[in-house]
Amino acid sequence: MKTKCKFLIKQSLKKKINTKWFKIANLLVLIFLIGIVNIDRIIRFFGGDFNEVTKIYVIDEANAYSLFESNFNSLKESLEDLGNYEIVSTTKRAEELKGEIENTKDFVLQILPSPTEYLTAQVISYDAISMITEQLLQTSLNTIKSHYVLETTGIKEEEIAALTSNVSIHKEITNPEGQTSENQELISMGLILIFIVPFFLLITMLTQMIGAEINDEKSTRSMEIIISNVSPQAHFASKIIASTSFVLIQALILVVDVAVALLVRLAFTKSIGLSGETSAQVLKLVQGIQSSGVLSLLLRGLPIMLLLFLFSFVLYAILAGVLASMTTNIEDYQQLQTPLMVLLAVGYYIAVISSTFDGALFIKILSYFPMLSFLIAPVLYLLGQTTILELFISTLICGGFTFFVFHYGLRIYKVGILNYSSRDLWKKIFKSMKEK
Amino acid sequence: MLKVEHVTKYYGTILAVDDLSFEVKKGEIFGLLGVNGAGKTTTFRMITGLLDKNSGTITLNGKPIDYSVTDKIGFLTEERSLLTKLTVKEQAIYYGVLKGMQEQDILEKLDVLLKRFHIEEYKERKIKELSKGNQQKIQFITSIINDPDLLILDEPFSGLDPINVALFMDVIKELKEKGTSIIFSTHRMEHVEMFCEKLVVLVRGKSVLSGNLKQIKKDYRKKNIHIEAEHMDLEKLKEVKGVLEVIKTETEVVVKIASEENVNDVFNYVKKCEGVTKFVVEDASLNEIFLEKVGVMYENEM
Numbered sequence: 001m002k003t004k005c006k007f008l009i010k011q012s013l014k015k016k017i018n019t020k021w022f023k024i025a026n027l028l029v030l031i032f033l034i035g036i037v038n039i040d041r042i043i044r045f046f047g048g049d050f051n052e053v054t055k056i057y058v059i060d061e062a063n064a065y066s067l068f069e070s071n072f073n074s075l076k077e078s079l080e081d082l083g084n085y086e087i088v089s090t091t092k093r094a095e096e097l098k099g100e101i102e103n104t105k106d107f108v109l110q111i112l113p114s115p116t117e118y119l120t121a122q123v124i125s126y127d128a129i130s131m132i133t134e135q136l137l138q139t140s141l142n143t144i145k146s147h148y149v150l151e152t153t154g155i156k157e158e159e160i161a162a163l164t165s166n167v168s169i170h171k172e173i174t175n176p177e178g179q180t181s182e183n184q185e186l187i188s189m190g191l192i193l194i195f196i197v198p199f200f201l202l203i204t205m206l207t208q209m210i211g212a213e214i215n216d217e218k219s220t221r222s223m224e225i226i227i228s229n230v231s232p233q234a235h236f237a238s239k240i241i242a243s244t245s246f247v248l249i250q251a252l253i254l255v256v257d258v259a260v261a262l263l264v265r266l267a268f269t270k271s272i273g274l275s276g277e278t279s280a281q282v283l284k285l286v287q288g289i290q291s292s293g294v295l296s297l298l299l300r301g302l303p304i305m306l307l308l309f310l311f312s313f314v315l316y317a318i319l320a321g322v323l324a325s326m327t328t329n330i331e332d333y334q335q336l337q338t339p340l341m342v343l344l345a346v347g348y349y350i351a352v353i354s355s356t357f358d359g360a361l362f363i364k365i366l367s368y369f370p371m372l373s374f375l376i377a378p379v380l381y382l383l384g385q386t387t388i389l390e391l392f393i394s395t396l397i398c399g400g401f402t403f404f405v406f407h408y409g410l411r412i413y414k415v416g417i418l419n420y421s422s423r424d425l426w427k428k429i430f431k432s433m434k435e436k
Numbered sequence: 437m438l439k440v441e442h443v444t445k446y447y448g449t450i451l452a453v454d455d456l457s458f459e460v461k462k463g464e465i466f467g468l469l470g471v472n473g474a475g476k477t478t479t480f481r482m483i484t485g486l487l488d489k490n491s492g493t494i495t496l497n498g499k500p501i502d503y504s505v506t507d508k509i510g511f512l513t514e515e516r517s518l519l520t521k522l523t524v525k526e527q528a529i530y531y532g533v534l535k536g537m538q539e540q541d542i543l544e545k546l547d548v549l550l551k552r553f554h555i556e557e558y559k560e561r562k563i564k565e566l567s568k569g570n571q572q573k574i575q576f577i578t579s580i581i582n583d584p585d586l587l588i589l590d591e592p593f594s595g596l597d598p599i600n601v602a603l604f605m606d607v608i609k610e611l612k613e614k615g616t617s618i619i620f621s622t623h624r625m626e627h628v629e630m631f632c633e634k635l636v637v638l639v640r641g642k643s644v645l646s647g648n649l650k651q652i653k654k655d656y657r658k659k660n661i662h663i664e665a666e667h668m669d670l671e672k673l674k675e676v677k678g679v680l681e682v683i684k685t686e687t688e689v690v691v692k693i694a695s696e697e698n699v700n701d702v703f704n705y706v707k708k709c710e711g712v713t714k715f716v717v718e719d720a721s722l723n724e725i726f727l728e729k730v731g732v733m734y735e736n737e738m
């Protein structure tokens with residue numbers, strides 16, 4: 001029976017993977033991902049107004065031109081995706097330049113000394129300048145202001161740094177399990193992206209796979225030949241293992257696809273050039289995770305989390321298999337699995353909002369609910385809202401419930417897979433649950 | 437040898453098979469007959485272990501039927517139970533391995549069988565691309581690829597033209613010669629008559645007729661007389677003692693009589709007629725026996 005079960009797993013996987021559609025779909029996904037990761041390059045390749053060089057005519061009345069030019073250029077180089085600029089020093093008056101910048105994106109920057117603010121600036125443009133350009137100007141001018149003050153007032157650099165820096169708040173948390181991050185929401189979103197979204201997608205894929213395959217075998221009546229040679233237990237197990245393996249392989253392919261897409265970008269740009277804003281956010285997220293202690297929580301809780309994910313995969317696979325066995329065609333199955341998908345969406349939504357409702361009792365209770373726990377419990381644990389023990393309890397409950405569902409689900413499955421009529425379906429199901 | 441003893445099956449409160457008993461010996465062809473819903477498929481499903489029986493025993497070569505003996509059973513279902521997205525080769529491997537065979541043995545056997553059924557060119561074709569008749573051949577091939585001790589054929593000739601029916605029959609006879617016990621169901625009584633030795637007729641799950649086909653026919657008292665004559669008064673013929681019915685066809689007259697004892701009465705009348713070229717006494721056909729037995733049961737239950 002073991003050999004037959006292995007064969008069924010192999011066949012089931014082969015049927016899913018060894019098809020031209022699987023290859024085409026994954027090739028398209030790869031192309032799509034390469035496109036997404038390199039979208040800015042693609043946009044630039046096709047050209048547009050953004051290719052034009054914007055001239056910045058600088059009227060320097062504060063004797064700060066050279067400082068501004070070097071600062072702006074170095075900023076522009078590090079943020080190369082943000083646009084093309086050319087800085088032009090001019091002795092012309094602003095009124096004269098207004099004619100030159102008419103109907104162009106060029107603009108005039110007047111740097112002025114100020115008795116109260118040390119330094120001010122005025123921008124004259126034909127149309128409003130973009131937000132990014134304004135931010136670039138602001139950052140450059142803020143930087144040169146410090147230098148300008150140093151040069152003009154004699155205040156020491158350390159004094160300026162001390163004055164302008166944020167007040168540091170030292171935090172001491174006495175609960176070793178309950179360390180929270182100062183960027184809790186940001187971390188929560190990051191964790192959701194890393195853990196929850198892929199598993200949410202994989203489980204959706206898993207339930208579809210099992211449903212389609214069982215319905216195919218039922219509708220062609222090949223189920224009768226299969227079950228006359230292999231026990232329903234072995235058949236059921238083969239479906240669960242094959243579908244779970246398939247989605248894991250698919251997930252691995254997606255990871256490889258992302259890596260290829262990043263390598264393609266690297267090959268063209270010699271750096272994985274995330275835009276300035278994105279890289280700053282990523283950096284902030286990584287720093288946030290490190291400083292919050294989430295990383296150590298993750299490492300400590302990872303084995304339990306993986307077990308919880310595994311139990312949940314099996315649980316959803318069992319439920320999908322049971323539902324598929326009860327139906328006679330894929331349309332009926334899709335109708336029947338809708339509540340399951342809604343439940344999954346509820347779990348996802350609660351996981352997303354859990355950082356907003358710190359310590360919410362209702363969410364904590366839901367984190368023990370087997371079909372939702374794999375979405376909520378890890379997030380609560382990593383946010384420091386629950387302990388590792390609570391995560392373990394959620395996993396135990398999920399494991400126990402999975403065993404319970406397998407035990408009773410198999411009884412329904414045995415009856416369902418050879419049932420071709422929807423007449424008295426629920427009666428048959430309840431009756432089958434009582435039979436050993 | 438397959439032994440079915442006092443098997444009963446209920447679907448809820450509905451009695452599907454009622455105290456059914458029969459046995460199929462090695463190298464024997466057994467017919468399971470009945471109208472739709474008589475309990476044939478339920479019986480097959482119980483034999484293959486797909487359904488649990490409420491009472492009774494089913495054994496193959498003395499062992500109860502479970503997954504330790506199903507490798508030696510071949511099963512052809514009434515509907516096409518093929519995975520239509522697979523190729524013929526993949527399908528044969530799929531079912532063959534589930535029967536405990538090695539892939540190499542399956543491929544060797546498949547080549548022989550495809551040739552036997554004149555469809556060797558379809559080996560790499562997908563099942564869904566084949567005609568209904570060829571799909572039936574593939575289904576048949578997959579049911580005998582494991583050289584079964586017991587072969588169960590549920591309506592094996594459906595969708596086949598007469599040439600292919602003859603081909604199937606030849607293969608079934610070959611299997612019988614090799615010692616395979618064969619049990620099959622069909623609505624076509626002439627197929628049963630052609631090669632069946634023993635049979636059971638089911639009506640609403642109950643056996644109404646069973647035994648050796650020759651004996652059943654012998655025991656059935658009614659006979660048919662086939663007559664060819666230039667001039668014959670059919671109205672007078674109907675008045676002869678024991679004549680139940682007179683049917684005139686294009687070439688002959690068929691006289692149905694109540695028993696063999698009435699043959700002489702008919703003969704005495706016929707010999708007086710002019711230009712008699714044929715007078716043949718035959719047993720009633722299985723179809724007639726079936727219709728009468730099943731018809732009586734139906735009438736009694738209505």
